[in-house]
Amino acid sequence: MAETDYDVVVVGAGPAGACAATVLARAGRSVLLLERGPFAGSKNMYGGVVYPRILDGLHPQWWEEAPIQRWVTRRSTMMLTDDQALTVDYRSGSWGRPPYNGATAFRPDFDHWLAGKAEHDGADLVTSTTVVGLLRHPDGAVAGVRTDRPDGDITARVVIACDGVNSFVAKEAGLYGAVDASHFTLGVKEVVALPKEVIDERFNVRGREGVDIEIVGGTGGVNGGAFLYTNLDTLSVGVVLKLPALAAQQQRPETIIAGIKAHPAIAPLVEGGEVKEYSAHVIPEAGMAMMPKMTGDGILVAGDAAALCLAAGIWLEGVNFAMASGIAAGETSVEALRADDTSEAGLAGYRRRLESTFVLRDHRKLRRAPELVLSDRVQHLYPKLVTNTVEAMFRVDNPTPKPGLRRIVTAERKRLGIRRRDLLRDGLTGWRTFG
Amino acid sequence: MIVVCWKWVTAGDERWSGVSDADRAALEVGLRLAETSSTSVTVATVGPPAAEHGLREAIAAGAADAIRIEAPDGLASDAVAVALAAVAADASWIVCGDASADRGTGAVPAFLAAELGVAQALGLIGVTPDERTVRATRRLDGGRREILDVTTPAVLSVEGSVARLRRASLRAELTARSAAILQVAGPPATAAHAESHDVQPYRPRARAFAAPAGVALDRVRLLTDVAGGPAPHAELVVLDPPAAAERILAALAEWGYLSP
């Protein structure tokens, strides 16, 4: 085979691309990491919590240098109706100590740090460069990339597409089937500034401790979920909305965020803050249902580009899947280059690697999660059912004796017109999925 | 040789750092001048090691050589010019930006011309090169323009709108990473040569106007505003576009600019 410019070209310096490039550089392979933005992470937005434990192997002691805002030591799930809220709160001391669990971080910091590690290990990172096409061998195998720079063709034995949701490169390689808008959600986020002491006090945390609140309901009739995360001296408040529902309701996302911020359970937390930033991004939400083919001759797809992302209302993870699949793609390429077979067959180990890690296992397990969490019942009726039930239990209307829990639930269920059969079935799906 | 001067301005780390649009334009003008007179461009900067990021960007875009003169941040403009003059003594053209990204006073190019004892053409909005001369258009105040003929050696400073820096090729971008950068010792940092970094937010200067002629009481009335008149008010509102338009027209009506 003729000499190529690089062993591997990685497209996109997000978490997936940076990890893939690091693995390859460490294995002594020449690797070019291309990024469209002026620096890695410059345009990348997300909710705000990362779970970097996957880096334990690649960057031991990552927590000593990763640019994080706060360690998540409290995680709450909140069910909202118009004026009620029920919160399940979990707090763990060990999450505030190494090796930690989750952390809030800004992507321009986190991605820049992670890509910097790849560069340090020997990858060539070139920014402000967009991949605009694939080079092919006569037999159709991918032979490299074309960029928007003058003299911008680069040949490589393997191209790893880490270019995020709606991957141009994976589509160009013919790995995606038809894409259906109902598989996408829209994420919209505001960053609200508040003094650190105010955040510490309102969220009952100290030092670098932080809170992750995931919210079901309260999205103004549009199916979706919401989140509220603490950064050092800002809060991230956002909503994740189903695209078709959003279109049907003709609601603007900013109105929905405003609604969340005005909810009696949220308002005291965000009050007085000044909006510093507003951003929006599409998320591949439907998990397994919409994954592309992940390998082809001379090409691998990782991270959001492979739809390896979980966005199901209360579940917002992607960075960890991106890093894990990036590592797997890197390792697979190292192996294929060593065996001198970068055809689809030579790269087949990728799928196997993903199956054996949490990446595909989680996706398989949570296969029905998006559908369930975003279903009309969970969205609009269950929050009411649960909160009304709890309210009835806590309500003090002496001298009538308190009704039993069973009676309250049944009464509420009937009042809301939820069929018992549906409730049981959803409960079972939920149990299998999340339990 | 043509020398192009770039000032790398650091704010935090390299993500938020860079040179001004004017400096980018200066490099493009330098490259075009080099093409017409078949010579090469040397890019020079006075600053700390981080400034080499900028030099590599310039090499990728076409500069043949790069020199970094070691100096701390915040060196005064005259000291910067003295340091640049030492490496630009043999240059035909020295092309600067009209303003650096932080200080932005445009003083360095004039100091440099004085130091080298050569002509200057500063604040240019048009540069038409010939072999040894340049016809330059300079911005004067009040909308006037000055047309200048400049002969080598001379210092030119250009505004950012003069030219757009060409895009570096991918290969040039990659080779620039390992290109050699000449390092030269610069002036020692002395207090006299440093400008304070203690920057406060901008606020307008209070304007003092003399008392108008006339009765003192009128003046008191005017100052204390007893006669009424619109009280000073300021309002900040977040509105969607239709509401914003309505609000603006309502304000104009209230202030008496719209006939009812």
Place this chain on the structure above:
Amino acid sequence: MLAMIPIRDGVVPAGGAETIAECAGRALLAGSSPQADALDGISGDLRLVELGEYAPARWAAALAPLVDDPVVVLPASPDGRDLAPRLARLLGRPLFAGAMLVRPDAVRLVRGGGRGLVDVPVTGAIVATLQPGVRGVDVEPDARRTATVEEAADTTGTVDATVVEVLPPDVATMDLAESARILGGGAGLDAADRFRQLAVVARSLGASMGATRVITDRGWVEHQRQIGTTGVVVDPALYIALGISGAVQHTAGLGTPDHIVSVNTDPHCPMMQMADLAVVADANAVLDELEARVRG
């Protein structure tokens, strides 16, 4: 303190009168055809020096020996910015460029295109340039002026570029300065076409259209409509700013409007701080709405 004002063909540069006022009237008017009459309504003891055609190196060499004050202030006009560094170097003094305020013991400098201020204590002799438009100046009907003509010493060995010609501004379209209402557009407006819309809305509000330098540099609007220190200095009663950040070079040419409306997506930019009515919104969409309303 001594004001040094470079004069071309008798024309006083932007900020000339302010610089003289900052120096309490002590001024040296030097250049081609300097004349006291050019400063109507400004008091001062003026020294007039004829230097012939503009040549910054030669002018600086001729002027340095005439300096008799530890503080010399020039306007930060194009010619002032050209001369000041050379003068400072010949006098062996530090230069404080782009000042908002100059006193014998301290200067306040405008930095970062008007985003920041730096206070610097002054010890010893200095040269400074004063940002045009930041000070303001009173016009006195009974201004008192003295004028003496001085000779500059011969200079040799200086090198300058050759002035081919000075193009006057196009007077036919220079109506902005007289306008009582101005509708200004900046980089927040996203296309050249927006300025045609802006002109329509302006006309129906009885206003003139103005723009920032970013816009005139793009060629979207002719230069004569540029408001600011290197454009036209205006003094309307009403100023409506769409997508304008309010850099000091822009607002310095704005005079003192009675009412300012600003539409901007950034509530913290200087223009929004100056406004009587500050609207946080997309200026392009607001312009569409305004056009629909004034047309309808």
